[in-house]
Amino acid sequence: MNAHTSKALLQDAFYQVLDNKVFRILVILSICLIAPTFLIAFKPTELDVLFGWQTFKYSELGVLGAGAAATKDAHIAAIQGLQDIFIEGLAGTFGIMLSLAATAFFVPRMLEKGEADILFSKPAGRFVLLFARYLSGIVFVGLLAFVLVLGMHIGFLVRSGYSDPAFLWSALTLVYVFALIHAFSTMVGVLSRSSITALLMSILFFGFNGCVHNVLWLNKEHAVTQIHERIEASDSAEAKETLEQMDAPLLQTLATAIDVTHYVLPKTGDAAFLVNNLRRAVSAPDFAFEDPVGELRFAKEPEGFVRSGWSGRTIDLSTTTATWTSVIDSSNISASRRTRVNDKTSSGAPKRARSSSTSAANELVKTLNSQPEIVKKAERARDPFDRLVRDLVTWSEKRGDTVVQRQRAFLGLGNWLFEFDFEYDDAWVARGGDVDALQEFVSGARPDGSSASSLDADKWYAKQFGWTSPLRYNAFFSILSSLAFALIMLLIARWKLSRIDF
């Protein structure tokens, strides 16, 4: 096939797409999705609708990811929430389904008597002509994805000043997902030579495929990992029993069947995780520092304090105590981590147990209140917030001639207990200091663990999935095995096409 033929086939694909009524409807729908990004400005604290006509505080809305305001700017959370809804939700499911419906007839119609006779009598290989039709479908979705993603990107950039280059990859992943399912549709189209069959089978396959990966396999993996984590953490008899139940032949067969189906079918569900991976790689980190071993991230440093004796974005708080000193006096804040797992012997059998942040706080209160230098008795308060429970102990102690105000926050996460200390003198407030500095700092702490027990299935898988992960969670494996599936579909179509008598 020469360049002229390729160009003519591409041109034909383009004309076919532009002529398609469903394509035109989808372009209009895409414009409807893009329009709000130009009409609504996502400002740091509020939404500005129609150039100041109406404004809404994020706290009043309580949606669009504003809950993540503590870890990053609320308007960015809202924009990313919208991008996820529009691209992954609407375009990634309904958009793909509509595109499948609109393109399912491309191949069967080409194989109908009359059109096939004239087309396949030309000196171009049968597969070349089939592949051109397959490409038509990809052009169809490629144009739509390009319009939608670029339009939204420009809208957010112009009106909200937000630009996330990784978001542009969403267009590619939409095309990628469609290309995988469209290969199946092409194969069915050749085998059945019926538009209706190709349409129904493609949509059913899309649904089934999503169900296998995003529901069955992902939840199975999450549940199994959770059980193993529980066994490892507490050695509980209950967890062991669950594991034994999982060894039942029926469950084993079911798990194997889910695994095989997952590995064979194209992993369309991974597309969203691919975008997130790219987004993470391209975007600046949205945290100030992290303790990777303790799996805790901090959105910000203590306000009005500077680091003392350490630097960088990562720190192991079990070996290094992070310290900050006030910019106005010698007041300081420190953070450290220790294990909270204790090995006990219960009725003759060894048993592992975790102590809670509350028990650690109570123990401190007890110890402090028995000491003579304590001026104001220690008190404990609880501060539950977003899956993390913090216990705060406050007291005053005499140190020489001065009275020092103390605060210690305890935070339990996994097998670790984090401790945050804050000490300041009586003149701290007079000098402009903030007595809530510790609480504000600790409120920016977010678990960033990869343990199945601490995350829901989606978030857990997002953590596992990566370019260097083990094979079952590996991004390269996901892409290559999915492309292999598409290739096999096209090869079957090619084989069948070569045997058709028109």
Added chain:
Amino acid sequence: MTTSDSILEVRDLRKVYKKGLFSKSEVAAIDGVSLQVGRGSVFGLLGPNGAGKTTMIKCLLGLVRRFEGEARLFGLHPDDPASRRKVGYLPEAHRLPGHLTGRQVMHLFGALAGSSPEDVKKRVDPLLERVDMMKAADRKVREYSKGMQQRIGLAQALVNDPELVFLDEPTDGVDPIGRAAIRELVTDLKNRGTTLFINSHLLMEVEMICDRVVIMHKGRIIRQGTIDELTPRTGAVRFEIGSVPTNLKEILAGVGADFALDGHVVSLKVNEAELDQAIDRLRSARISIRSITQRRATLEESFIGLVQKGVQ
């Protein structure tokens, strides 16, 4: 004709279809056809429905595969796309891509046929003009009438300047003026040395256009030859005479048989000796003879006769 002279050759071609998916019984669409075609002739392919005409063309064009025997186009097997490089084809009841305009169809099929963009560009407008589609060239094909689709179909078959053209019912749905234009186009192609294969049920047209005719029936070639060879003399002679005397029948009495008079035309079934005798008698009676024609069977009569014989 040697094998190297022929541009199309089939030998013992046989194509069998299964009657059903699970059935073991078979039906032969083509049953041992052999044919060799040289350059520059116009072939008429005749036969009743289901005779195997279209299947034979499709075997040659690679549209039907896995046949027995041998088929060659320009010396190449039909499975080789290169064999179709110098071929044009207008299928019966074809459907052109409705999303394209007539002009875009020409460009697409020109490119698919392997012609260079310059050649296609050069040929599109004259061809559109030739099939009288210039005015509608930029309209979508789906807006065309059947006749217009047929004309664009014909034009696309010629866009690569083919040496061999298969036309399956080329005048189907075309009005009389359009038919005349198509006949003229075919004559032009013939004069330029293009080999044409015309499959048509309009036998008068075939008779007017074709040099040679192949008649197929039940997957076999039952007769082939020139139009003259296929339309034998009937023995009837027509005399166009200047005046018609009232005793004309008596003048010709005893000469030949089946006397008939239609205006100034007298028909008689005569042998050679009787023909001379009839001329002598007419001249003796001072009747002027303006023309004498020996009547032949029409192609239609020959075709029906052959097919009916084939059925028996």
